[in-house]
Amino acid sequence: MSSETKQILTTDGIPLEISLKKAERKNKIKAFLLVAPLLLFLIITYIFPIGEMFTRSIDDKMITNMLPKTFKSMETWDGKELPSEEVFASFLSDFKILVDKKEHGKLAQRLNKEKNGFNTITKKLFRQVKRNKIDETQSIKEQIMKVHKRWRNVEYWQAIKRTAPPYTSAKYLKAMDMYLNEDNKITQVSEDRRIHRILWLRTVEVAFFVTVFCFLMGYPIAHLLATLPMKYSNLLMICVLLPFWTSLLVRTASWMILLQQQGVVNDFFVMIGLVADDNRPEMMYNKVGTYVAMTQILLPFMVLPLYSVMKTISPSLMRAGKSLGGTPFVAFWKVYFPLTIPGIGAGCLLVFILAIGYYITPALVGGASGTLISNQIAYHMKTTLDWSFASAMGLMLLGGVLVIYWLYNKLVGVDNIKLG
Amino acid sequence: MALPKYTETRYRIWHYFYIAICTFVFIFLIAPLFVIFPLSFNAEEFLVFSEGMKNLDPDAFSLRWYKDMVYGTKNPWGLAAKNSFIIAIFATLGSVILGTVAALGLSSRHMPFKGIIMATLISPMIVPLIISGVAIFFFMAKAGLAATHTGIVLAHIILGTPFVVITVTATLSGFDHSVTRAAASLGSNPVNTFMKVTLPLILPGVISGGLFAFVTSFDEVVVVLFLAGLENTTIPIQMWTGLREQLSPTILAVATCLIVLSTLILISAELLRRRSERLRGINR
Numbered sequence: 119m120s121s122e123t124k125q126i127l128t129t130d131g132i133p134l135e136i137s138l139k140k141a142e143r144k145n146k147i148k149a150f151l152l153v154a155p156l157l158l159f160l161i162i163t164y165i166f167p168i169g170e171m172f173t174r175s176i177d178d179k180m181i182t183n184m185l186p187k188t189f190k191s192m193e194t195w196d197g198k199e200l201p202s203e204e205v206f207a208s209f210l211s212d213f214k215i216l217v218d219k220k221e222h223g224k225l226a227q228r229l230n231k232e233k234n235g236f237n238t239i240t241k242k243l244f245r246q247v248k249r250n251k252i253d254e255t256q257s258i259k260e261q262i263m264k265v266h267k268r269w270r271n272v273e274y275w276q277a278i279k280r281t282a283p284p285y286t287s288a289k290y291l292k293a294m295d296m297y298l299n300e301d302n303k304i305t306q307v308s309e310d311r312r313i314h315r316i317l318w319l320r321t322v323e324v325a326f327f328v329t330v331f332c333f334l335m336g337y338p339i340a341h342l343l344a345t346l347p348m349k350y351s352n353l354l355m356i357c358v359l360l361p362f363w364t365s366l367l368v369r370t371a372s373w374m375i376l377l378q379q380q381g382v383v384n385d386f387f388v389m390i391g392l393v394a395d396d397n398r399p400e401m402m403y404n405k406v407g408t409y410v411a412m413t414q415i416l417l418p419f420m421v422l423p424l425y426s427v428m429k430t431i432s433p434s435l436m437r438a439g440k441s442l443g444g445t446p447f448v449a450f451w452k453v454y455f456p457l458t459i460p461g462i463g464a465g466c467l468l469v470f471i472l473a474i475g476y477y478i479t480p481a482l483v484g485g486a487s488g489t490l491i492s493n494q495i496a497y498h499m500k501t502t503l504d505w506s507f508a509s510a511m512g513l514m515l516l517g518g519v520l521v522i523y524w525l526y527n528k529l530v531g532v533d534n535i536k537l538g
Numbered sequence: 539m540a541l542p543k544y545t546e547t548r549y550r551i552w553h554y555f556y557i558a559i560c561t562f563v564f565i566f567l568i569a570p571l572f573v574i575f576p577l578s579f580n581a582e583e584f585l586v587f588s589e590g591m592k593n594l595d596p597d598a599f600s601l602r603w604y605k606d607m608v609y610g611t612k613n614p615w616g617l618a619a620k621n622s623f624i625i626a627i628f629a630t631l632g633s634v635i636l637g638t639v640a641a642l643g644l645s646s647r648h649m650p651f652k653g654i655i656m657a658t659l660i661s662p663m664i665v666p667l668i669i670s671g672v673a674i675f676f677f678m679a680k681a682g683l684a685a686t687h688t689g690i691v692l693a694h695i696i697l698g699t700p701f702v703v704i705t706v707t708a709t710l711s712g713f714d715h716s717v718t719r720a721a722a723s724l725g726s727n728p729v730n731t732f733m734k735v736t737l738p739l740i741l742p743g744v745i746s747g748g749l750f751a752f753v754t755s756f757d758e759v760v761v762v763l764f765l766a767g768l769e770n771t772t773i774p775i776q777m778w779t780g781l782r783e784q785l786s787p788t789i790l791a792v793a794t795c796l797i798v799l800s801t802l803i804l805i806s807a808e809l810l811r812r813r814s815e816r817l818r819g820i821n822r
Contacts (some may be wrong), residue, residue, distance in 0.1 A: 135744060145648035152643025153655060156636040163661060164696050167673035174676070335563045342560045356804070357568040363800040363807070364571060365757045367777040369794040372570035374781065375577060375790075380586045382573055417567060446549055477760055478822020482781050492668040498765060499672060512669040519666060 137265040168516070175510035178286040181228050184221065185212045189282040194392050198278055206259040209278075210252065217247055239266040289510035294318075314494070315510075321515075324408060324480070325473035329420075331413040332469045333462065336420035342463070343421070344428035358425075362418035370479050373411040377401040377483070399412035403485025411483050416472055420465035427461030467526045471519055492514060571797055578603055578790035584595075584757060585785055603791040614776055622772040625687060626755040632822030633751035637702025638696065638744050643734075644703070645710040663700035667760040670697065675764040685767030693761050698751030705750065709743025709814060742814030751806050753800070 126134040186427065187208035195201045216222045222244050229236035240263050245337075246252055252261050263270045280302070283401050291304060295312040299305040306312070339358070343351045361369060361397060376382050384398045393399060401407055431454065439449030477492035498508040541553055581600040582588050590598025640659060643649055662670055674693045675684065683689030713759050717739070720733040737744070759774035766775055773792065780789045 142648065145646070146650050149643045149646035149649040152646075153640045153649070153659075154643075156640035156659060157655060158702075159636060160662070160696065160699075163656065163677050164670070167677040168665075168666075168669070170674055170676050171669075242713055250809060335566070338556060341558050342556075349563075353794065354564060357564045359804050359808070360797075360801065361567050361571065363753060363804045365774065365777075365793075365800065367757070367781065368574070368796050368800075369570060369761065371777065371785075371789060371793055372574050374785065375585050376570055376573055377584070378561045382587070385587075397558055414566060414570060426549045435554060471666070475668050477668050478778065482778075492666065493670050495672065496760075496763070499675070505676075508672055510684060512672050515666060516669050519664065523664060 168513075171509035171513055174506045175289050175513060176285045176287065177506060178281065178288075179284045181225065181281045182284045184216055184225050185209065185278070185281075187214050188278065191270075192279050192282065195279070197276055198272070200259075200270070201275050203257060203259045205275075206262050210258050210262065211246075213243065214247060217244060227277065228281065232281055232337035233274060235268055236274070236277070239268045239274070242266050243269070244413060268398075277490050279500045288522070289507045290514065292507060293511045293514055314491075317489065317491045317494055320487075320489075324405075324412070324490060325470050327409060328416060328473045329466050331409065331472045332417050332420040333466060334415055334463060335413065335426055337458075337462075340421045340428055344431070346459065358418050358421050359366070361414070362422070367477060369415050370411060370482050371481055373407065374402060377407050377410065402408035402483050404487055405484070406487070407483035408480050408488045411479050412473060412476060415479060417470045419468045419472060424458065424461040427458055427464075431457050452467060458490075463526060463529060467522065470522065474519065475515065557747055574790050574797065575794050577739045578787060578794045580787055580790075585787060585790070606788045607791045607795075610788065611814045613788065614771055615788075617774070618771050618773045619775045621687070621770055622756055622774070625690050625694060625770075625772065626752050628691045629680065629698055629755040630748050630752040632691065632695040633698035633702050634744060637699040637747060637751075638706050638740075640699070640712060641703050641706035642732075645707050645713070659703050660700040662696050663704075664728040667697075671761040671764045674761055678765055684765055685770060687770060688763050690762060690772075691763060694751075694755035694758060695757060698754045701750035701754065702744070702747035705743045705747035705762065706740060709740045713739065746810045746814070749803055749810075755801060799812050 128137045186203065191205045191208045192201065195205060213222065213225075215224055222240060226237050226240035229240065243262065245260075246265055252258065268274050269527070278519055280298070288297065293314050294303050295307050295315050298305060339354075343354055343358070351452050377382075379398045379400065379402075381401075383401065384393070387393045388395050388398065401410070435453050435457070439453040440446065444452065474491055476490060477496060480488040480490050481493050492515075493510050494507045495515075498504045498511070541550060545553070576589065576591065576599075577585060579599040579601065580588065580591065581598050581602060588598055607613060644652065644659075645658060649655070674696060678684045678689040678693065681689075683692065713736075717735055718731050722728075726734065740789045757774060759772075759778050762770075762772055762775055763778070766772065773796070777789060777792065780786065
């Protein structure tokens with residue numbers, strides 16, 4: 119608005135522009151207040167805890183707080199020769215405090231993770247301290263070195279120094295089967311101990327193939343549902359919706375019954391003569407079971423978005439394609455298929471994201487080869503109680519999902535996700 | 539889907555092939571649910587069709603496992619069912635209230651930062667369940683709510699609200715806002731307007747969101763496995779332990795009941811969807 123035009127005033131003498139802005143702000147606050155309760159609730163109970171997973175996964179403060187003096191005096195140590203008397207003295211004083219607090223066991227455990235062999239020598243040192251065998255008027259360095267020969271080995275002191283920083287990337291490296299070696303270089307663990315990488319690959323592989331199978335099976339039936347007259351398609355839609363609403367565990371249970379060796383599927387194969395009665399194939403507790411059950415369970419998530427997109431495509435488009443000289447196949451490929459891409463994107467995204475975090479079905483029908491990364495997370499949460507490792511793996515998985523989600527948003531747009 | 543008479547043979551073949559594939563997929567989708575039905579009436583202890591069942595011998599069928607489900611001495615199904623319903627009902631109420639109110643704010647055109655807030659609100663649906671489980675467990679453990687009903691209800695509210703937010707915002711997208719303005723101009727206060735005008739119109743969306751939230755809570759096992767103690771066992775937890783340890787036919791009886799329940803929910807959801815479309819003026 120140029121300064122020359124006369125300002126329009128409202129009845130109470132305030133310029134209209136300001137008055138409108140005020141009303142706008144009031145409306146904004148009103149709308150925000152409606153969202154606020156849920157937003158706050160989610161931030162407190164959900165978003166913050168996910169952030170906490172991150173701090174937990176890199177947290178290494180425990181040992182930093184256990185050996186404060188040692189790390190302080192180690193700052194000047196070059197890490198090549200054995201440390202000076204001062205370092206030994208401060209280590210002993212830290213250690214005595216830990217013994218008083220009965221926390222020396224935790225220290226031994228943590229150090230042992232850094233380098234094997236700490237357990238024994240910490241115990242030995244503990245006994246000496248307990249019996250007051252260490253005379254503080256004489257050289258503490260000499261006395262500690264006498265406790266066990268490993269205390270004379272500079273590698274152990276280097277290991278202690280490595281634990282000084284309050285943060286560590288060790289859990290993330292461990293999830294990739296790697297670790298930091300003595301020279302602070304990222305190293306791979308020996309080949310026979312690389313378990314996590316197999317799990318990551320298997321998780322991605324299962325999610326990918328389940329998505330492909332769902333697409334191959336979902337596309338034809340979504341097309342049929344969208345093109346059939348309403349009275350038939352409504353009836354067939356029940357076949358899609360009933361499994362969708364049925365408990366996941368019920369569906370998993372029914373696959374366990376169908377796929378077992380004396381199960382219906384095997385009975386059927388024997389009946390049509392595909393396999394011999396005494397040579398029934400094992401279909402459960404391996405990848406076949408995982409693929410079959412997961413495909414059936416996730417198929418509705420592929421069909422529903424596809425259907426809602428196909429429903430909006432006018433049949434006259436195909437007719438136009440054909441009338442312009444295209445064979446049915448060409449008309450389908452050049453006209454119909456491109457129009458369904460938003461549905462394909464939404465369906466594949468949903469199925470892939472659901473499959474990649476899958477846990478229950480693979481654990482029940484997958485056997486040993488059905489263990490996926492989620493099972494590993496649950497295992498560390500519930501059994502080993504290594505929560506920081508579980509958090510690290512969880513966040514890596516989440517990172518992967520977010521990248522996929524971001525890609526999808528770039529390519530197709532999120533607004534296409536529809537329910538039911 | 540009758541083919542026109544002039545269809546060439548190869549397209550005719552292709553068409554029948556397509557129908558065959560579709561038939562196979564529909565059977566693949568629905569058949570597993572029907573296997574459970576007859577087997578749950580099995581008189582024997584094995585989870586296979588006995589010879590008697592194949593010959594439709596009435597003696598081969600019994601209600602034994604249903605009786606076991608209800609009266610069985612060591613069976614935890616009673617407690618589990620009670621817990622499941624209590625938790626699901628409260629979680630649904632919480633999700634519906636929080637989600638509907640939030641959806642009202644979100645569909646206002648004055649809402650600031652709409653994109654990022656919407657993303658936050660529906661994030662529990664996108665984040666893999668196992669990660670949600672870990673995060674929620676950390677919160678509940680800190681708040682002293684692990685192994686309590688309250689903790690599980692709160693967890694299920696987190697997981698259920700995205701469905702309510704999505705269905706209600708979808709319903710509101712076709713909502714004619716002039717009716718609320720008309721109510722306001724006639725002297726109604728906002729709360730009254732909501733109860734008397736807005737709510738009745740968006741009710742189908744609210745209820746179908748609530749059904750999603752109910753099913754989510756009722757069927758949820760990953761997060762509950764982290765949170766539940768012995769007292770808070772739910773039907774999914776019992777099924778999970780049952781399927782892992784001893785696959786008894788009682789589980790099939792429970793499963794049959796659950797299928798009946800989901801059929802009822804499906805029917806109500808479908809009726810609501812149609813009503814909602816009618817109210818929103820979508821004619822098909």
